[in-house]
Amino acid sequence: MDVVPPLPRTGRLWKTKADFFRPFRSAAASETGQNITLLYDPSLHLQETDEEPDLRDLNGALSALVDIFPDVEPEAVREMLLSVSESSRVEIVTEQLLKKHLKWHRGRIWAAFRKEGAETDHGKQQRQARDHEPGLTNDDMFRHDSYKSAVKQVLYKEFSHLNHSTIKAVMAEQNYSYTLSRPILQQLASRTWRSSFANMLSRRSTVQAAEQHPYIAMESSSSTDVAPAVRRTGSAQLDHELYQLFVDPISRKQGQDRLAVDHAYATEINQTEAEDNNALFDCECCYDAVPFERMAVCDDACHQLCFDCIRRSTHEAMYGQGWAQTIDTSKSTLRCFASSAEVCAGALPAEIVRRALYDPAKTEDVWEALQNRAAGDALLKSGLPLQRCPFCEYAEVDEVPPLRVRRLLLIWSHIATRSSTTLQIMILSLTAALVLITVPVFLLASLIWIAILLIPPLGAKLDASWSRVYKSRSGHRFKCQNPSCARTSCIRCTARWRDPHVCFENEKTSLRTAIESSATAAVKRTCPRCLLSFVKSSGCNKLVCNCGYTMCYICRQEITAKEGYGHFCQHFRPSGGRCVECERCDLYGDEDEEGAIRKAAAAAELAWREKEGGKGGEDGVAAQRMVDALVGRSQRLRWWDIVLDTLIDAVAA
Numbered sequence: 101m102d103v104v105p106p107l108p109r110t111g112r113l114w115k116t117k118a119d120f121f122r123p124f125r126s127a128a129a130s131e132t133g134q135n136i137t138l139l140y141d142p143s144l145h146l147q148e149t150d151e152e153p154d155l156r157d158l159n160g161a162l163s164a165l166v167d168i169f170p171d172v173e174p175e176a177v178r179e180m181l182l183s184v185s186e187s188s189r190v191e192i193v194t195e196q197l198l199k200k201h202l203k204w205h206r207g208r209i210w211a212a213f214r215k216e217g218a219e220t221d222h223g224k225q226q227r228q229a230r231d232h233e234p235g236l237t238n239d240d241m242f243r244h245d246s247y248k249s250a251v252k253q254v255l256y257k258e259f260s261h262l263n264h265s266t267i268k269a270v271m272a273e274q275n276y277s278y279t280l281s282r283p284i285l286q287q288l289a290s291r292t293w294r295s296s297f298a299n300m301l302s303r304r305s306t307v308q309a310a311e312q313h314p315y316i317a318m319e320s321s322s323s324t325d326v327a328p329a330v331r332r333t334g335s336a337q338l339d340h341e342l343y344q345l346f347v348d349p350i351s352r353k354q355g356q357d358r359l360a361v362d363h364a365y366a367t368e369i370n371q372t373e374a375e376d377n378n379a380l381f382d383c384e385c386c387y388d389a390v391p392f393e394r395m396a397v398c399d400d401a402c403h404q405l406c407f408d409c410i411r412r413s414t415h416e417a418m419y420g421q422g423w424a425q426t427i428d429t430s431k432s433t434l435r436c437f438a439s440s441a442e443v444c445a446g447a448l449p450a451e452i453v454r455r456a457l458y459d460p461a462k463t464e465d466v467w468e469a470l471q472n473r474a475a476g477d478a479l480l481k482s483g484l485p486l487q488r489c490p491f492c493e494y495a496e497v498d499e500v501p502p503l504r505v506r507r508l509l510l511i512w513s514h515i516a517t518r519s520s521t522t523l524q525i526m527i528l529s530l531t532a533a534l535v536l537i538t539v540p541v542f543l544l545a546s547l548i549w550i551a552i553l554l555i556p557p558l559g560a561k562l563d564a565s566w567s568r569v570y571k572s573r574s575g576h577r578f579k580c581q582n583p584s585c586a587r588t589s590c591i592r593c594t595a596r597w598r599d600p601h602v603c604f605e606n607e608k609t610s611l612r613t614a615i616e617s618s619a620t621a622a623v624k625r626t627c628p629r630c631l632l633s634f635v636k637s638s639g640c641n642k643l644v645c646n647c648g649y650t651m652c653y654i655c656r657q658e659i660t661a662k663e664g665y666g667h668f669c670q671h672f673r674p675s676g677g678r679c680v681e682c683e684r685c686d687l688y689g690d691e692d693e694e695g696a697i698r699k700a701a702a703a704a705e706l707a708w709r710e711k712e713g714g715k716g717g718e719d720g721v722a723a724q725r726m727v728d729a730l731v732g733r734s735q736r737l738r739w740w741d742i743v744l745d746t747l748i749d750a751v752a753a
Contacts, residue, residue, distance in 0.1 A: 139317060140330035140339040154186075158242045161190045166236055169197055170599055174240040175275070179631065238337070239277045248276045250335035254342075257314040259285050265628070265658030269651060272628035278341055288655060291683075310346040327351070360461040367394075384438040385409040396456060400446025403438035407456035410448065413437055414457060414470060423473075429481070432474040487578060490594040494582035500563075500570050503752050514750050523746055565744045569752060577601075618704035622696040625653060640687050641668070654685040 158181060165177045180193045248271070255267050255278070266288060267281075274280035310316045315331045328350050330342045374380050374391035381395050382388070383406035390406045397404055413434060417426040428435045428447045436444040457466045472493040479486060479495055487498040506514070515527050552558045576591045588597040595601075626633045627645040636643065641653040642665065650659040652667060659667050668687040669679045679686075 138332040140332055140336075140343060142340060142343055155242055155244055157186075159236075161193075162240075162242065163236055164190060165193055165197070166240075168194065172197065174236060175633065178240075178242065178275070179633070182631065239275060239280060243276045244335070244337075247335045247337050250333040250338045251276055251278045251281070254278065254315055254333055254338065255281065255285065258282075259289060262289055263655075263657045265651065266656045268628040269626065269656035269658075272631055273624070273626040273633075273656075278338060279345060291655070310350060313342075313346060315342060316346050327354075356460060363460050370394075383409060384440045394456075396448050396452040398436035398438070398444060398446035398448055400436065401438075401444055403436050403440065403444060403446070405436070405438060405448065409437075410434065410453060410456040414453075414466060418466070418470060418473070427470075427474060429474050429477050432471055432478075487591065489578070489580035489582065489585055489587065490589050491587050491596075492580065492582050492585040494580050494585055496581065500567050503566050503748075505751055511750055519746060519750060523743075561741075561744070562748075565741065565748050566752060569745055569749045572749075614704040614707070615701045618700040619697045622700035625651070625656065627651070641685060642687070652685055 161181055162174065162177055165181075166172075166174055169177070177193065177197075180196060181189055184192045251271060252268070255271070256264065259267060262285060267285060270281050270284050270288070271277075274284070310328045311318055315333060317329045317331055318326050319329060328347045330339050330347055333339055333342070370391050370393055379392065380389035381392055381404055383390060383395070384403050385405050386409050388406060388408070390408075394407045395404050396407070396410060413422070413426050416422045417434075426434055426437065431447050431450070433450040433453050434448045436446040436448065438444055454467045457470070459466075476493060476495075485498040486495045488495040515524060519527075552562055571591075577597055578589050578591050580587050580589070589595065590597055590601060620635060623635050624633055625635070625643065627647065627649050628651075629649040630645060630647040632645060632647070634643075634645075636653050642650065642659060643653050644650050650661075651657065652659055657667070665687065667685065669682055669684040671679050671681050673679060
């Protein structure tokens with residue numbers, strides 16, 4: 101009798117009815133073509149939205165509260181909105197912020213430079229949008245459930261070797277933003293035994309990173325180019341975010357490379373046809389034979405100059421010592437530099453020079469830089485009082501309008517409501533004297549007016565007083581009208597304007613605030629279950645939230661009740677230091693926390709020094725302005741200047 105060996109235990113083949121029918125459904129889907137991978141097309145799917153009415157209400161309330169309290173982090177406002185009911189949520193949060201403003205303000209100041217360390221193209225676009233129109237970005241808004249679920253699935257596949265609880269904790273810290281969560285997860289992945297492999301991946305190019313991404317499909321569009329595409333994740337917002345991170349840089353780079361190759365090929369064909377037809381012209385600078393399409397002619401003696409000589413001359417003028425001799429600032433173009441003529445008063449047409457400077461392989465616009473520098477030289481030679489934008493080359497004339505006298509009733513109303521008591525008493529006394537001696541006072545005023553007109557120092561005093569009064573009325577906020585800049589700055593301290601704005605804040609307070617904010621952001625942790633943010637001050641690295649969620653402070657992984665303290669290293673280390681027998685987290689180790697704080701503090705201090713260093717000047721103007729702001733303008737002006745300013749402010753319209 102044959103003995104049949106028992107079958108090995110492999111577990112249940114089908115746990116549910118769905119597991120039994122899954123192979124048949126997959127085969128049916130493959131026959132009908134339903135398993136075709138859908139790709140994201142920004143021209144078709146960009147208008148799709150995942151936002152619900154309740155989510156729109158939350159984002160509207162968040163935008164309103166951030167506008168009211170611009171110095172409070174949006175993260176703090178989001179936490180408070182989630183903790184109140186739907187009815188009167190804006191009023192309740194506003195009341196709480198007014199009562200506990202210092203508590204929410206300390207360590208949570210909205211510092212834009214904290215997120216500019218490792219900035220991607222997508223993050224740079226959002227920062228520029230915030231610079232032009234201050235407010236919230238997509239990373240600060242409430243997220244839809246479909247977006248959260250899609251981000252979670254994408255990160256699960258991309259970082260399959262990380263624990264799911266770690267990924268959820270990082271997502272909760274970064275408001276479920278894929279762009280902000282991905283760099284942190286890459287750093288956490290580098291701490292494992294795959295650190296060497298992860299470091300190699302961090303130095304990959306954009307094309308290699310896109311090829312390894314699970315939701316990026318690489319399709320061959322031609323024999324050489326490989327066009328990437330985004331597989332649909334179920335959320336149009338995440339699809340567009342992946343497109344901006346991976347596909348758009350590659351597409352733009354391929355377009356630039358293709359344009360450069362086409363331009364070089366067209367130039368080569370044009371050169372060959374011109375040589376075959378004997379249609380070459382000699383350059384009067386380098387005496388090289390070039391086609392007519394690559395030749396410029398001056399507007400005076402018709403000297404012929406090739407595009408290569410124009411580019412070399414422009415480069416020498418911009419970055420060398422030939423600016424005054426090469427550039428005609430009155431026409432914002434190049435002078436004729438033909439070597440066959442001793443002196444030529446002509447200039448090259450601006451449109452031809454622009455064509456000569458065009459290079460599709462370079463991203464910088466040399467022609468625009470040339471025009472900006474020529475315009476700057478023309479403004480300096482004009483001698484006009486200018487107010488410049490500290491972020492670009494834009495400048496406008498800082499002119500003061502002519503003095504206009506108000507009507508008598510408006511003058512009296514201004515004196516009665518806005519002037520000091522001493523000045524009111526003086527005006528009343530003067531009015532009583534005018535009633536008694538009208539003619540002598542009128543004659544005195546006439547003599548003063550004539551003296552102002554005839555004596556230049558008195559007129560200069562009056563103009564200076566009116567200039568001070570006008571600038572005091574108009575304020576120190578300066579709006580740049582350059583469409584590519586459109587930033588708002590302060591006239592006194594030349595810093596970017598942010599409400600509430602204070603000129604020349606105390607350096608030690610500013611530095612301490614920047615370091616504290618960066619250090620808080622470096623050690624902050626967020627519970628992925630209740631979204632409560634906290635910072636560990638002492639104790640072990642096993643953190644228990646108020647909601648009962650337990651996580652590791654170092655790796656952010658969830659610690660189950662079964663695992664307990666077994667998540668941490670159990671080996672004895674008499675000399676301390678890193679454990680060489682396992683890669684588990686330390687129970688009381690804080691070297692990673694101290695290193696993160698030091699790195700964040702160093703970055704904050706460097707950013708603060710770069711920011712504050714740009715305000716100063718060697719001529720002492722910025723230093724004098726700072727003294728004026730700290731000491732006060734009234735202590736530097738004489739008493740008669742103050743009286744004159746008060747009178748001009750009352751009389752001028």
